[in-house]
Amino acid sequence: MNGLNELLNIRQPDNSIDYQSAGQTLHRGVEYGFTFRPSHEWLFRFGGTNAVHRFDDFVLSTRSADEVKNVNGKDMPQAPRWIANSEATYKPGYLRGFRISLEWQRISGWYQNMGNTVRYEDKGFLGARGVSYLNLRAGYEVKGWEVFSNVMNLTDELYANAVTRGNSPSDQATFTPAAPRTLVVGIQYTFTGKNRSILREKLMYCW
Numbered sequence: 001m002n003g004l005n006e007l008l009n010i011r012q013p014d015n016s017i018d019y020q021s022a023g024q025t026l027h028r029g030v031e032y033g034f035t036f037r038p039s040h041e042w043l044f045r046f047g048g049t050n051a052v053h054r055f056d057d058f059v060l061s062t063r064s065a066d067e068v069k070n071v072n073g074k075d076m077p078q079a080p081r082w083i084a085n086s087e088a089t090y091k092p093g094y095l096r097g098f099r100i101s102l103e104w105q106r107i108s109g110w111y112q113n114m115g116n117t118v119r120y121e122d123k124g125f126l127g128a129r130g131v132s133y134l135n136l137r138a139g140y141e142v143k144g145w146e147v148f149s150n151v152m153n154l155t156d157e158l159y160a161n162a163v164t165r166g167n168s169p170s171d172q173a174t175f176t177p178a179a180p181r182t183l184v185v186g187i188q189y190t191f192t193g194k195n196r197s198i199l200r201e202k203l204m205y206c207w
Contacts, residue, residue, distance in 0.1 A: 001027040024057040041091055048084035068167045074116045078162060082108040097141040107131035112165045112173055120163040125155055133157045146188045156181040
């Protein structure tokens with residue numbers, strides 16, 4: 001997609017946020033997904049997107065005193081070029097109603113500022129830079145009742161959902177930290193009527 005005169009939230013020199021016309025921008029990418037079921041018990045899936053979000057023609061300032069005057073050809077801040085999600089699910093035949101799955105969330109590093117001088121590239125799970133963490137989910141269902149448990153951020157990675165900073169060398173980054181390891185335990189009951197409509201009631205605890 002080629003954008004023209006898009007209005008974007010732009011960080012100002014005083015660290016405030018204001019709308020500005022982005023001139024010309026480029027948004028280009030591809031999405032893909034794969035599913036593999038080697039048996040009735042195992043299911044593997046993988047999905048991702050590779051994309052570029054770029055300023056093609058965008059003047060930040062016309063003042064001679066400003067260090068950065070345009071960001072032509074620069075990547076947009078907080079725009080990772082690769083996002084992926086994969087999951088392996090196991091439903092054993094010897095224990096009907098039981099399921100367990102391991103999910104991997106991966107987001108590559110991104111530029112913190114419009115000048116593309118500083119990147120967010122902290123190491124996550126397996127040393128991958130950017131965002132990399134695991135989620136573990138398990139549940140057991142019998143006669144409409146299901147007991148389940150989810151462990152989010154299984155390895156307790158320290159990472160940020162968002163990181164931004166201004167274009168001045170003296171500007172400091174603003175971090176939005178992600179949640180640490182979180183355990184969710186719940187009980188769910190499924191009501192199925194004659195018209196096959198389904199109503200689920202859940203009781204969950206989180207810490």
